[in-house]
Amino acid sequence: MVTADDVRAIALSLPRAYEALVRDRVKFRVGRIVFLSLSPDETVLGFGYPKEERAALIEAEPDKFFLPIPSDMRYNWMRxxxxxxxxxxxxxxxxxxxxxxxxxxxxxxYLASRES
Structure with missing residues (x-):
């Protein structure tokens, strides 16, 4: 099991990434683009993911992954x-x-720095 602290440690180690508090939700951004979002209780992580691949991910592991809220379905997003x-x-x-x-x-x- 992982925690919000694990999410924070990984996300903030990435170039250009920063944390923001938006309407009581912790979000991680690059510029103005959100790439991660924690639920208010920090048990669910929203993350960028290609729309066309969502169904396959949920079908493969429905106990882990689920669709975003209806208003976020237009985005490349999963939870x-x-x-x-x-x-x-x-x-x-x-x-x-x-x-x-x-x-x-x-x-x-970033990839080159990880390989060295």
Missing amino acids: VRLAAIDHAELEELVIDSWRMTVPKKVWTE
Whole structure:
């Protein structure tokens, strides 16, 4: 099981990422784009994810993943129960979501720094 502190540690280690409090919700952004959002009770994480791949993700692991609220269905967005994932899964979700928001140059520099 992972916690909001784990989310924070991974997200804030990424270039250009910062934390913001918006209407009592912790959100992580790059510029003005939100790539992660914690529920008020910090048990659910919203994250950037391609719309066309949502159904397959939910079908594969319905106990972990679920659709965003109806008003967020138009966005590349999904939700996951933090209690249902481990640290490696969290890290992959956070980094992939962040990658959708940064310029390719930032992503490639980050990837190069991880490989060295």
